[in-house]
Amino acid sequence: MKPQHLLTLRTVVRTGSFVDAARELGYTSSAVSQQISALEKDTGLVLFEREAHGIRATSAADRLVELGAPLLATLEELDQQVRRLATGATGRLRLGSFPTAGVRLVPAALSALTSAHPHAEIQLQEGEPKELVAALDAGDLDVALVYEYGLSPQQWPIGLTSHPLLREDLVLLRAPGSRHGTRLAGLSGERWITSREDTAGALSLDRLCAAAGFQASVAFRSNNYDVVRELVSTGQGVAIVPGLAHVPSTSVRASRVTQRSAFRRVLALHRRGNTNPLLRAAISALRGAVPTGQPYVHGAGDEDGTGDGTP
Structure with missing residues (x-):
């Protein structure tokens, strides 16, 4: 699994929409859909029920977001520390x-x-x-x-x-x-x-x-x-x-x-x-x-x- 795909999953679950998640993340809707499909393939899980007027997160998606939270928090902290290091705020x-x-x-x-x-x-x-x-x-x-x-x-x-x-x-x-x-x-x-x-x-x-x-x-x-x-x-x-x-x-x-x-x-x-x-x-x-x-x-x-x- 790619951490970026977990971040996209978390955003889609929270917003309830590929379109809204894409807007927030700066992607296209197609790119978000492709990342979710790749994550489903990597995990063997069905993460969303595709409906005529939208999507619905499955219980597996909710649980995967929960399990991935510590990893994403660590990566976000690492990103902040790297930015501070690059600007001389730390180091x-x-x-x-x-x-x-x-x-x-x-x-x-x-x-x-x-x-x-x-x-x-x-x-x-x-x-x-x-x-x-x-x-x-x-x-x-x-x-x-x-x-x-x-x-x-x-x-x-x-x-x-x-x-x-x-x-x-x-x-x-x-x-x-x-x-x-x-x-x-x-x-x-x-x-x-x-x-x-x-x-x-x-x-x-x-x-x-x-x-x-x-x-x-x-x-x-x-x-x-x-x-x-x-x-x-x-x-x-x-x-x-x-x-x-x-x-x-x-x-x-x-x-x-x-x-x-x-x-x-x-x-x-x-x-x-x-x-x-x-x-x-x-x-x-x-x-x-x-x-x-x-x-x-x-x-x-x-x-x-x-x-x-x-x-």
Whole structure:
């Protein structure tokens, strides 16, 4: 038996007419008659008494409608769920983010996304860009927040689409009592605080200092920008951090690094062939979460961003 034939039977029994059932289902009367005949052949049952002025449902038809009700209810529920899945009302989105964006971008984006799609399942995974791109390429993530430094540009794998979200100035952090100015060349004798040796941030610092004519003497390394700021505030050295990592405070002096290419871009990546209906909503939510009116952080449409911000 075909479920569609059971649905047609239920409608004919309820309306008492092939014509009315056809009108309700969007078929022709002939098509309804053919479906009922096929159902009678499949079941070996006589479902309707054909009379001169109409039809009359048999007890077998009434019983078959009763028996088929749970199946039709399940199929109708499945149809509704598929429609909701196709429109993004339900479904699952797997988002990957590096830690700084996880603090400054992701919470607001997830709030907007879950408000618009309260029945969707959103998963979050944290990692560095290399880890996230590998997970994205393997199909373990739907969208990944990544970054690239102006002095350490990245080439993303073929098949990934990028959406620029924002541009960060690089910010020089010094202790409040520092006697040195903001020119990097004047900081050649300082101790430096930066991220791990294998990170793009550390590579960017090396290249910035090399362009200023010296090699940075790195005393401390941490990928936690809270740790970096605290070390700077207690006079343990100077540091350069991206704009999202800067938290205005009286315990640290901040100024924009003015060297060319002293910036970091944040992008959202996804596979070009990903058809997840929640993907477009996620990108929109991430764009809407970009901080506005904050020093050292500029939207993707404000690439010039030359303001020094507030120390």
